[in-house]
Amino acid sequence: MVYTTFAIVATNLLLLLFLTTSGSNDYTSSVQIREGEASHYQQSVEDFTGKTHEIALKTASSAVINHTLRQGEGIQDGEETLEALLINGTSDEIDRLFRYASLNKWREDVSESAEDRGYTLSIKFNKRSLDDSFLSMTGNLTSRIELEAPQTSSRFNKTVRYENQVSLVGLEDTMLFSRSDETYRNKYRRCSFRKPAEKITDGTVSNQGATFGKATRNKDSGNKEEKILVTDGEPNSSRANAYAGTVASSNEDPEYKNTKYIFGAETADIEEGEDLILYRDQVWSSRIRQIINTGCYLKSNVTGETGPGLMERMENKLQAQENETEGLLTIIDKKRLPEELQYPGRSSIGYKYFRSDEGKKIAGLTGNKSFDKNRDGYREDFRLDEQHIEKWNLNTPDGGLTY
Structure with missing residues (x-):
């Protein structure tokens, strides 16, 4: 009887020990699963922050370019405006809201999503920089991502560096693309001649x-x-x-x-x-007429670039290097744009002669005061109205400037 009772007690103890051990394993497994889920969520946030940065960079670039097209003139500070659009979706110069593609909007949305899952998420956008070239814009972003999962007392802290490059191919670049038949076509190619x-x-x-x-x-x-x-x-x-x-x-x-x-x-x-x-x-x-009708560029003899940088084009600036004796001439056609991008009297082309040994500022085209009293000295833009189209005998078989 004593043995039997001991056996029963011992059996019960063993069973309790087994159950306790089994429950502990289940609890540990549950914690591990939750930690894994939190880690996976944190990784997803990290990946999508980089993707959002890329989308925001392209959207901001396109917004600035369209603004330049609509206004017929460049913005004051390309980098400052792009930074504001990247973060907030709006800027001092461009009041149209692009929040849906901004980093702040992404941070708000993903933080709400994390809260719904029981997480506490913090995303900080620290160092940012922009670097433009002729055909692309490169953006660098350093982000601090902190995720807390209260269910497991887990914390995930990580500083991530992103670098995204946006190609101008497909963007409505004011100096690289002409508008025709509702489609932007790249017509920016090197001229067959050396000088404008x-x-x-x-x-x-x-x-x-x-x-x-x-x-x-x-x-x-x-x-x-x-x-x-x-x-x-x-x-x-x-x-x-x-x-x-x-x-x-x-x-x-x-x-x-x-x-x-x-x-x-x-x-x-x-x-x-x-x-x-x-x-x-x-x-x-x-060669002005040829440049307009063929949409070509003249290559810089110093920098070797095929055109001004994206930031310069956003600011409508075509600047020679200090040591440049001759170089780029760029023509823009803004006449054939979709209706929402057209402003009366804003259609224009832009160009610039770089420094040359003779005739640094060739009058007649650059707005010499003796030629046109309404223009005060050297100008980098040339309004492409009907008078100039007729004056320069541009190709206008369909009523608009064509290439």
Whole structure:
């Protein structure tokens, strides 16, 4: 009986010990599962923060570019504006809200999701930087992610560094893409020629000011030396009386004081119909019309870049390097844009001659005051209105600038 009773007690103790041990294992397993879930959730937050940074970077870049297109002018500070859009989805210059693609919006949403799961989540965006190139924008972000799971007393702390690069391909870049048939097409390619304008010859006698147009040889001239008439119209002699300037090899007195003239210049190399710029005593051959109609760029001879950086384009700046003697010329076509991006009188193209040994600021195209009293000195933009389209004989078969 005693043995039997002891056996029963011993059996009960063994059973209790087994049950206790089994329950402990179940509890440990449950804790491990919860810790695993929390760790997995923290990893997901880490991954999606990087993806959100990439999306926000692309959205912010696109927002700034569209703003530039709508306003017809660049923003004041590209980096500051991009930073504000990345974090808040809005900025001082761009009041349109892009919060759905901002880092702060992501932080709010994921924190609510974590709270629903019983977690406490903290995300801090610390160091940030932006680096632009010709065809891309690179963003760097350092984020501190802290996750607390009260059910398991577990804490996960991690500092993560992200680097995302956004390609301009597919973005509505103000200087790389033209709008046609509701689709942006990349038409930015290198020009077949080296300079936006090349000096053909110098004269010995000239008046001040500048003009530009097509070369028309004056075949009806009674002079022995043939004249080159720079006309506003098509290159034919019937329009010669509409000329805005004269280039001749003889050193004659000017026949028309109200027009630009350059005498004592070699005219043999000037071709019929050639686009000319008369600037002071210099005769230049212009490639402006070709650049507009083909949508090409001139490569920098110093930096080797194929165009200005993204940040410069957002700010509508085309700046030469300090040691650059000649370089990029960029043309923008903003005329053919979707209706929501068009503002009356805002359609324009932008360009710039970089420094050159002669004619640092070629008048007539860059807004020399003697040519256009409404323009004060050197300009980097050129309004592409109907008057200029007609003046430059741009391709407009369908009523808009085409490439």
